[in-house]
Amino acid sequence: MxxxxxxxxxxxxxxxxxxxxxxxxxxxxxxxxxxxxxxxxxxxxxxxxxxxxxxxxxxxxxxxxxxxxxxxxxxxxxxxxxxxxxxxxxxxxxxxxxxxxxxxxxxxxxxxxxxxxxxxxxxxxPLVGLTAWQALVEKGNLRKGQKVFIHAGSGGVGTLAIQLAKHLGASVATTTSSANVALVKSLGADIVIDYKKDDFAKTLRDYDLVLHSLGSEELEKSVGILKPGGQLITISGPADPEFAKNNGMPKLVQMIVGLLSRKIRKKAGKQGVGYSFLFMRGSGEQLSTLGELIHSGAIRxxxxxxxxxxxxxxxxxxxxxxxxxxxxxxxxxxxxxxx
Incomplete structure (x- = not known):
C-alpha cells in the first residue's frame, strides 16, 4: 500500500x-x-x-x-x-x-x-473531539453555570471544545484573531478576546476551568484567572508526574517529568488551583457519544x-x-x- x-x-x-x-x-x-x-x-x-x-x-x-x-x-x-x-x-x-x-x-x-x-x-x-471531551467532561467535570476559558478558539480543539462546553451549559470565553471572531461566536463563545489587541489575563477573573493549548506564557497567565479550586488543564504544557506514572514510564523519566512541570505546579498550588496534563487516548465509546451530539446538531x-x-x-x-x-x-x- x-x-x-x-x-x-x-x-x-x-x-x-x-x-x-x-x-x-x-x-x-x-x-x-x-x-x-x-x-x-x-x-x-x-x-x-x-x-x-x-x-x-x-x-x-x-x-x-x-x-x-x-x-x-x-x-x-x-x-x-x-x-x-x-x-x-x-x-x-x-x-x-x-x-x-x-x-x-x-x-x-x-x-x-x-x-x-x-x-x-x-x-x-476524532482527535480534537476526544481531547475536548476528556478535558471538559472527564478531567474538568464541567457543569452547567460554570465558566470555562478555552485558548485558541478557532483551532481544531478550540472549535470542538467551545461547542461541547456550551452543550454542557457553561459560559465560554476564548481568544482568537479579529478575522475569526465571527466564527467562534457562531460556535457559541460568549466572550471573545482578540489576542493581538487585548490580554486575557487582564480581562477574565474567577473562572472554574481553563483549557490551555498554547505556550508557556499563556500557561502561567492562565493560573491567575482561575478561582480557588479551579482547574488548569493543558494539552501542550509540561506533563505532570501523574501522567508519567499512569503511563508506566521509568522512574528516571518520571523524575524528569516532575522537574519540568515543577514551576507551574508550584505556582498553581500557591493559587489554590489544580494543574493537570492531558494526552488524550482513543475511545470508540466516546466517539459514539460525540456522534450522537453531531446527529442532534449540538456539535458540527x-x-x-x-x-x-x-x-x-x-x-x-x-x-x-x-x-x-x-x-x-x-x-x-x-x-x-x-x-
Missing amino acids: KAFVIERYGKQEPLHLAEVPEPKLGEQDVLVRIHAASINPLDLKIRSGALKRILPLRLPLVLGNDLAGVVTQVGTKVQRFKPGDEVYARTDTRRIGTFAEFIAVAESNVALKPPSLSMAEAASI PTVDRVFPFEETNEALAYVEGGRTRGKAVIQVVALANQA
Whole structure:
C-alpha cells in the first residue's frame, strides 16, 4: 500500500511517499481502508522528535492519528463491526499511521461514522473531539453555570471544545484573531478576546476551568484567572508526574517529568488551583457519544481545507503555519472513488 513515511526525526523532515506492507490484523482489530485523515499539531510534534521520550515510536514511521474510512476486514474476536461499515477512529498512540491507504485499529477505538458527515468532515473529529471531551467532561467535570476559558478558539480543539462546553451549559470565553471572531461566536463563545489587541489575563477573573493549548506564557497567565479550586488543564504544557506514572514510564523519566512541570505546579498550588496534563487516548465509546451530539446538531465539524493525498506535505506545512480555522484534512481516497 502507499503511505507517507519519515525516516528520521526533524522539524522540517519531509514525508516520502512509499510502498509499505499492509498492516497486520490482530484478533481484536478492524482493518480500515482510509478515505480521509486529518492533520493535527501532534503530527508535527511527533515528526520533530519532541515527544520521543514519552512516546517512543519505531522509525521509519507513518504519521497520522485519526481517520474516517470503510472496514474491509475484521479480526476473529471483533464483535461490533463488519466489512463495509463506515467508521471513524483515533488510533492507539503506539499504532499511528493514518497517512496511508490502510490501517489496523483496535475495535475499542472505533465508532460508526455519523451518517450526516462526509468522510472528510468525520476525519476532522476524532482527535480534537476526544481531547475536548476528556478535558471538559472527564478531567474538568464541567457543569452547567460554570465558566470555562478555552485558548485558541478557532483551532481544531478550540472549535470542538467551545461547542461541547456550551452543550454542557457553561459560559465560554476564548481568544482568537479579529478575522475569526465571527466564527467562534457562531460556535457559541460568549466572550471573545482578540489576542493581538487585548490580554486575557487582564480581562477574565474567577473562572472554574481553563483549557490551555498554547505556550508557556499563556500557561502561567492562565493560573491567575482561575478561582480557588479551579482547574488548569493543558494539552501542550509540561506533563505532570501523574501522567508519567499512569503511563508506566521509568522512574528516571518520571523524575524528569516532575522537574519540568515543577514551576507551574508550584505556582498553581500557591493559587489554590489544580494543574493537570492531558494526552488524550482513543475511545470508540466516546466517539459514539460525540456522534450522537453531531446527529442532534449540538456539535458540527469545522473543516478549513481539504488536501489531496499526494499533497500531504503541503497539508502539514499549512497547519504548521498556525492559521488553520478548525481542521485541515487529507483526502486519501478521491471523492470519485468513494462510491
